[in-house]
Amino acid sequence: MIRPAEIHKIVKEYSSFRIGVLGSHSALEIMDGAKDEGLQTVVICQKGRDAPYRRFQRIADEIIVVDKFQDMASAKMQKLFKDTNTIIVPHRALTAYLGYDVIENKFKVPIFGNRSLFQAEERSFSKNQYHLLEKSNVRFPRLFRDPKKIDRPAIVKVQEKTRKMERAFFTVSSYEDYKQKSEERIRKGIIRKEDLKKASIEELVLGTYMNFNYFHTPISKQVDFIGIERRLQTNLYDFNSLPAKQQMDIDVDIQNIEVGHTPASIRESLLEKVIEIGDKFVAGVRRIYPPGIIGPFSLQSVITKDLELVVYDVSLRVPGNPIVATTSPYTKYQYGETFGVGRRIAMELKRAYEFGQLDKVLT
Numbered sequence: 001m002i003r004p005a006e007i008h009k010i011v012k013e014y015s016s017f018r019i020g021v022l023g024s025h026s027a028l029e030i031m032d033g034a035k036d037e038g039l040q041t042v043v044i045c046q047k048g049r050d051a052p053y054r055r056f057q058r059i060a061d062e063i064i065v066v067d068k069f070q071d072m073a074s075a076k077m078q079k080l081f082k083d084t085n086t087i088i089v090p091h092r093a094l095t096a097y098l099g100y101d102v103i104e105n106k107f108k109v110p111i112f113g114n115r116s117l118f119q120a121e122e123r124s125f126s127k128n129q130y131h132l133l134e135k136s137n138v139r140f141p142r143l144f145r146d147p148k149k150i151d152r153p154a155i156v157k158v159q160e161k162t163r164k165m166e167r168a169f170f171t172v173s174s175y176e177d178y179k180q181k182s183e184e185r186i187r188k189g190i191i192r193k194e195d196l197k198k199a200s201i202e203e204l205v206l207g208t209y210m211n212f213n214y215f216h217t218p219i220s221k222q223v224d225f226i227g228i229e230r231r232l233q234t235n236l237y238d239f240n241s242l243p244a245k246q247q248m249d250i251d252v253d254i255q256n257i258e259v260g261h262t263p264a265s266i267r268e269s270l271l272e273k274v275i276e277i278g279d280k281f282v283a284g285v286r287r288i289y290p291p292g293i294i295g296p297f298s299l300q301s302v303i304t305k306d307l308e309l310v311v312y313d314v315s316l317r318v319p320g321n322p323i324v325a326t327t328s329p330y331t332k333y334q335y336g337e338t339f340g341v342g343r344r345i346a347m348e349l350k351r352a353y354e355f356g357q358l359d360k361v362l363t
Contacts, residue, residue, distance in 0.1 A: 001116065002104065008359040010109075017085045017087050019345075020086040020087065020088045023063075024069070025093035030342045031059045032059055032322075036343045037350055042061065042064060046065075087110045088110065089318065089345055090113050090318065112349060114291065114294045121314060121315065127289075137280055158195050161191055168190050208303045211319065213227050215296045217348055219357050225271075225278060225330050226341055227263075227331065228324075228328065229264060230262050266303075295345060296315075297316050297319075298314070319341065
């Protein structure tokens with residue numbers, strides 16, 4: 001594990017700073033927020049995947065193209081980042097392409113976030129998101145450790161065979177249904193048998209799906225509630241809009257690959273519960289992964305018919321939700337302006353730099 005002291009020593013040499021990000025996932029949102037706060041940006045793109053960053057010219061002050069995303073962790077690139085006072089803002093693509101081992105043990109560049117915490121997103125990890133939710137006293141779906149005990153609608157969350165960032169979720173209603181659907185997906189090459197053994201099986205909680213987005217660091221006065229969005233998924237989203245008769249007549253493999261976002265708000269009487277689970281989660285994570293959460297996080301939740309909030313997934317870094325930046329009223333209630341996660345990150349980094357507290361928000 002890279003020691004905090006190593007990073008803090010590097011940061012002390014920074015006479016200023018700029019924000020760096022891997023060119024995927026939520027890079028545009030991160031850089032847009034940085035530019036709103038007057039900060040310099042750099043994006044690292046894989047060859048052939050740099051078009052969005054060249055098209056939106058205001059966003060990136062510098063575009064670096066590498067052969068593969070993994071080259072971002074090379075000794076040459078790490079030296080460049082340190083020589084140019086770069087702070088890396090992590091998102092899902094960074095952890096997927098660089099890998100947790102590289103981020104935790106080899107990437108000696110200041111990161112805005114708690115780099116030891118990112119792996120907790122993975123359900124196969126020991127102190128994973130289920131553990132964090134349990135210790136935070138935040139409700140999450142019932143788990144079926146043994147598929148033979150499935151006695152109600154459930155969702156199987158398993159890694160896709162070919163794409164690192166996608167999970168091949170599918171729903172089941174019994175052990176027999178689980179066997180049939182999993183064997184079919186293995187045969188079609190959608191998932192691997194060895195990954196299925198590490199899959200999580202959760203009770204399928206019915207209700208309205210909303211992703212609650214928050215922000216907190218060790219120098220924050222409180223846990224900020226940033227906003228809400230919902231996910232657009234293919235081909236599940238449009239399949240569900242078909243009449244039931246047509247659904248029964250169509251033989252297709254249903255997947256929920258996220259392809260977009262749509263804004264949402266919540267009735268005011270439920271805001272207390274939304275704020276409460278955010279506060280409880282921050283306090284719980286701080287006890288298990290000190291210094292706790294640094295930056296944005298998301299509690300992807302279901303609101304049941306009894307108006308209970310059940311968290312079915314956790315993002316422990318920048319969530320992919322650029323729609324919040326222009327649609328959420330909640331930052332306006334707090335700060336008098338509507339903005340998203342990218343700008344909130346830039347605001348915190350500027351404040352930390354101004355008061356000599358960068359060491360408290362970087363690892």
